[in-house]
Amino acid sequence: MELPLQGKTLLITGGTSRLGQAVVQKASQQGARVFFTYFHSTALAQGLEQTGAQGFAVDLADVKAIDAFAQVFREKVEFLDVLIHNAAATADALIEKMSEKEWDDVMRVNLKAPFYLTQKLLPLLLRKTPSKVFTLVSRAGLSGLAGAANYAASKGGLISMTKTLARELGRKKILVNAVNPGFMQSSITASVPQEILQENLEESPLKTFSDPGEVADFLLFLSSDRMRQVTGQVFHFESRPF
Template identity: 60%
Template sequence: MEKTLTNQTLLITGGTSRLGQAFVTRALNHGARVFFTYHQASSQAEVLMQAGAEGFLLDLADPRAIDEFVKVIKSKTEKLDALIHNAAAVRDHTLLNMTEEEWDYVMSVNLKAPYYLTKKLLSFFLKKTKPGELASGKKIFMITSRVALMGGFGISNYAASKAGLIALTKSLAQELGSRKVLVNAVNPGFMKSRMTELLPEEVIEANRMASPLEQFSDPNEVADFLVYLCSDRMSQVTGQVFHFESRKIS
């Protein structure tokens, strides 16, 4: 197998998610050095660390914990080629029943943390390789969702946070373009994962049937696509949202 991420150093949040595990495993196989964060799934994190990834316990709802994490990362590496904001939290309720804490928690993990972590790690992305020459090939990815564009019943906090990520993607693509940093978003489509397994069976089935292919999205295929996006083969695309959805999104 051709290794497309040799010499790359990557950081993905939520490495213990269904998509995160698939990506971390593939990125390691492609020769990358992989940092990942996790929150509660220490046994899944252990498996990834045994495979060679470097995992860090981090509550993304806590900016002070992010500060400490950034210090540790900066002590471990002098470069970061790609940052993937993948961790996400849900606190589903209709607005009538949604508490302010539920709104704030989802926004802090899903939207504020990507802003805050990106800002704290920006020096990696704007670093000069040699006098007068700016680093290129640096990439930032946001994992978004179809509900960012479609909304969803009982998930206004999650949908708003994912819509915010698209706006953040497009804004940062403009701000960082002259520094040769690429910023893109990926909507992985409806995957079976911890996030979705608690949904009623009829909702899960409705999501499957909403796809013209009548199938769930495969996290392994999404992870393969992310590996491609991280590789040197993708060097000119920025400010885009890639959808693993075949249904109409508007």
């Protein structure tokens, strides 16, 4: 069996998400040493550890919790080849109803945590290069999403952060790219009204939801040594117009 990630250390946030579970399982099968974070889904995290991966409960909305995790993680591993910022929060409401807390919580998890965690783990990413950072972004970050100004703004910010870090870290041989997985059925889409989901499917040329397994395969291809020179890009799983 081919093991394209043999010898690589990978950390993904939100390992308990639909996409995160697929990444943890496949990366472990492909030979990587896999670590993941989670928040509330303790039973799911314990199940995922059967793959040999190790989970850490971290509230990514809390900078102190990120600090504490980063410290433990820096003592645990000598280097980090791949860091995937996948965890995301939503708190949908129209502008008239969105509270300051709903705005802040989403921005903290989706935008501040990826910046802050990358900063805290930079020493590990620099130890064995090229290393790679991925962000999970969304069409909402480019075209907006009614009822989710916080989520859309966080993903738009994440795209510009990805491009900026690619510029800053390129000469240090850290590659930074974003993947937009398209519409996947998960707890994020569970809160989207059925007619909006249907509209999205109809607009999509393939008329189908994205498959988290296929998105995971793509991320892991980019994580392998087969990709060594691409940085600052956003890869889209959907071909609807923006």
